[in-house]
Amino acid sequence: MLRFTLPDGSCKELPAPVNVAAIAAAIGTGLARAAVAGRVNGELVDLETRLDADAAIEIITPATPDGLEIVRHSTSHLMAHAVKELFPGAQVTIGPAVADGFYYDFDYERPFTPEDLVAIEARMEEIANRDLPVTRHLMERQEAMDWFMARGERYKAEIIAEIPGGQPISLYRQGEFMDLCRGPHVPSTGRLKAFKLMRVAGAYWRGDSRNKMLQRIYGTAFPDKKGLSAHLTLLEEAAKRDHRKLGKELDLFSIQDDAGGGLVLWHPMGARMRQTIEEQWRQAHRAAGYEFLFTPHMANLDLWRTSGHLDFYRESMFNPMTVDEQSYQIRPMNCPFHILVYRSQIRSHRDLPLRWAELGTVYRYEMSGVLHGLFRVRGFTQDDAHIFCRESQIESEIAAILDLTLQTLRTFGFDRFEINLSTRPEKAVGSDAIWEKATLALRNAILHHGLEYREDAGGGAFYGPKIDVKITDAIGRKWQCSTIQLDFNLPERFDIGYIGEDGVRHRPIMIHRALMGSLERFFGILIEHYAGHFPLWLAPVQAVVLTITEAHNDWATEVGQKLRAAGLRVETDLRNHKVSYKIREHAMRKIPWLLIVGEREQAEGAVSPRDRHGKDLGLMHVDEILHRLLQENANRT
RNA sequence: GCCGACGUAGCUCAAUUGGCAGAGCAACGGAUUUGUAAUCCGUAGGUUCGGGGUUCGAUUCCCCGCGUCGGCUCCA
Structure with missing residues (x-):
């Protein structure tokens, strides 16, 4: 009998021989179904790993970070498998799980196109549906190198050559496809249910620009479709918040060729925000x-010699300029x-x-x-x-x-x-x-x-x-x-x-x-963090007073002046347009407060505030809204 | 810098196999005086990123350049 200690401290006793999958089954059928790997004495292993001694064991499901990583890593193998079926001439290199998914780098005679990605993804579905068992095989170093060299996989052979001696060399097989990999992997391709290929990109072999440029395909994978679609929704949300897009829409800043790449022009609305930030x-x-x-923004080159920047920071510095036969350096620090x-x-x-x-x-x-x-x-x-x-x-x-x-x-x-x-x-x-x-x-x-x-x-x-x-x-x-x-x-x-x-x-x-x-950069992060809906204290325009008809212009102007006098950033919109038109426009500018002024407001020295969520607060005396805005401004909420 | 995709009006985008470069919004002019996310009519707006080539003819095809976007650490 072998004794396995589970994470909660409890024990399971099972007769040898036993593998991780069997232990999962002994704990529960649900767990056994969800299991993708195990952790034995702290080390991640496959479900098929046979155990012949007592051990601390944990069953890994895709719900855990480790499990998710395994799913993604296995999906990268699935992709490599599909690529090899569709493009037998492609050499496989490396394909790890990364923060939001996985990638696999290939060496192929031409770049992959978006159409290729569609085909590869379809083939991945198909291979997943074949539900091929994924099995681990140990090989001798020379045997493994010969195996890959015989198939023209030079990168894999190079990797094997670099694996330290004494370490086992393991390969994973699914159907006809076999890849060098440390593992662990999901037990069969059928376990991969939710994935999507995202993009192709060039990437240097080993990340070194002196090496050959490979074709990297990025993808992402999740335990289920729900997780995948949630992730895709998040990406859409991030795209909506993109500071480059919002920066243009809200007229905050621009970067123009005429000035040069990477040189920022702060427009009035962005500059207002920057001043607020700097003041704070x-x-x-x-x-x-x-x-x-x-x-100063520049200094004699000798200063940078003394500081040492010239030696260890040179790559990030612009070239010096000559002034009165002396070299001057624009400052990097x-x-x-x-x-x-x-x-x-x-x-x-x-x-x-x-x-x-x-x-x-x-x-x-x-x-x-x-x-x-x-x-x-x-x-x-x-x-x-x-x-x-x-x-x-x-x-x-x-x-x-x-x-x-x-x-x-x-x-x-x-x-x-x-x-x-x-x-x-x-x-x-x-x-x-x-x-x-x-x-x-x-x-x-x-x-x-x-x-x-x-x-x-x-x-x-x-x-x-x-x-x-x-x-x-x-x-x-x-x-x-x-x-x-x-x-x-x-x-x-x-x-x-x-x-x-x-x-x-x-x-x-x-x-x-x-x-x-x-x-x-911080400004860019703020834009994305707030999705352009800045809190009052940061908003470049905090409120717009807008009129129903020009009969209310005088009162609107007075309200505007009063709020501005109190230090608030307030505009008045007296244009001859329907209120709904003006509201739409300012709502799209993401102005926190719109103060509507018409017949009733004018008669009572009031405004009708509309908050950024579209809520109409009804008639409010001008002093009351002033107080409220000042409060909100001071609270920085 | 390198790989790939892209570059059309101020903005967002159209334009069969190569055949007169268009729409909406914005701008401008006029009408409209309007109560909580788009009133109507009209006018103007272009070196189709730049340069070269192929062609009777290029936004479209080819080459060069520039720019934008996605990548180029995450080790089998």
Whole structure:
């Protein structure tokens, strides 16, 4: 008898030999039907895996993240199978499950067309319906290489050559199709019921642009049709929120060839929003004890030589320009300037910490193919700041920065965070002692906030450990905006110091941090997060007063003036059009409040407010709506 | 940068096998004075991304360039 411990702590005893599927069956028929794989002593295995010792076991169903990944991985094999049937000349390479589905890279004589995708998907359906068993086979290294080489699958042979010795080489067979794979996989192709091929794209073998470009087919798969259609709906929803589309519709910004790719033009409505964002930022920083700097957009190339950017950041920098026979560099970062300000006088330990912030516009060279709306640009403004402090102040400064970060993100409607702490990489500057001390300070600051975090060991930059904060938007997508980065390098390179209590010169610690990251990108995220329906405090136009006929123009004008005088962004629409026409137009502009003015309103010194959901609040005195709007504006809801 | 798809009026899109480049919205002019998501009539609007080629004839086919979009880390 073998004894299997289930996740809930209970046990099942079964006579050997037994496989994972049999254990699932012993637990329940429903579970057995849903099972796609098992986890035995922490390791994922196929259902057919035979067990001949006691073990901790878990049955994996597609409802779990692991199960879903297996379904997707198996679907990628299904796709490769279909491709090999339709295009026998195609070589298979790799085909993993990824965040939203899966892909498989092929080497084929020509690119796949959208029509090919339709055919491949149809063939996948057919193979799934054949319900072929998916079975695992172990092979000797040489045998496996010969097997693939005999079939012209050179990529697979290359992969096998790289598998470390001692590791078993496993292949999975479904019908005529056999693929090198670690597994595990679903037990049969019939288990794959809901998938869709999304697009073809070029992708380099091993992601290296020196290698051959392969044809990558992306697809997605779910345990059932319902999951698939929910996912497709989400994609549609994301498309509706696309900031490039909304940016045009709401006339917020543009990016035009005449100026250049990746260079953003902020239109009046977008600029209003940016000013609101910046004003909020300034006020929060003032309250948190920051000073503000303004520094130039370019500098003598020597500055970038001293900072080291010329060595390790060159690829992202624009070429220098020549001024009076000297080379000048448009800035990719703000930090060297802040250091120059620091260095402009002798600093005492009593001066520290110094917290200096700047909305600094920087220019970075990005390859043309990666430019993407506001998300990936060549000129952008960082909400940058540098804190110079003593070692002993690291922890409290980091804690304060975290505070300000979360407070800022919450203000903009984000309240789900994911925090990442990245520690010392192999190659690094600074002593082990300072790394250890600093990393501990960062960890403590996070714990002090009672925040959960993940540690990325070795993921830090060579010049210091860092904390990244990711936010989750309204449709569940994650974005990294904030970053808090310690720097042991620049203070050294610029040889900055402060005089300590002991009268001796010490090296300060430098902290770089950005909360929103790039204002352009953050703005894009805000647009998508709110789908253009901005909260009142951010909306470029907060209310429009609109008339029924021109007999009400005077009153409407007066209302507009009164609201504007109170600091609200209010327009009046006196045009000779039907109300329904005007309402439609402003509703499409996603204006939060429409204030309708007609005979009755005029007579009573009132307006009839209509909220963004189309709800008519009825007659309301102008002072009352003013109060209400101011309230809403102040609450930032 | 590389692979693929795409590029038509300010915007969203049409235009058989190559045969006079169109519609709606927006703009402009006029009529309409209107009560909660589109009043009616009219006018104007184009180097079909740029350049070259094939052809009697090119938005359409071919080549080059530019731009946009989707990708190019997620290791069998």
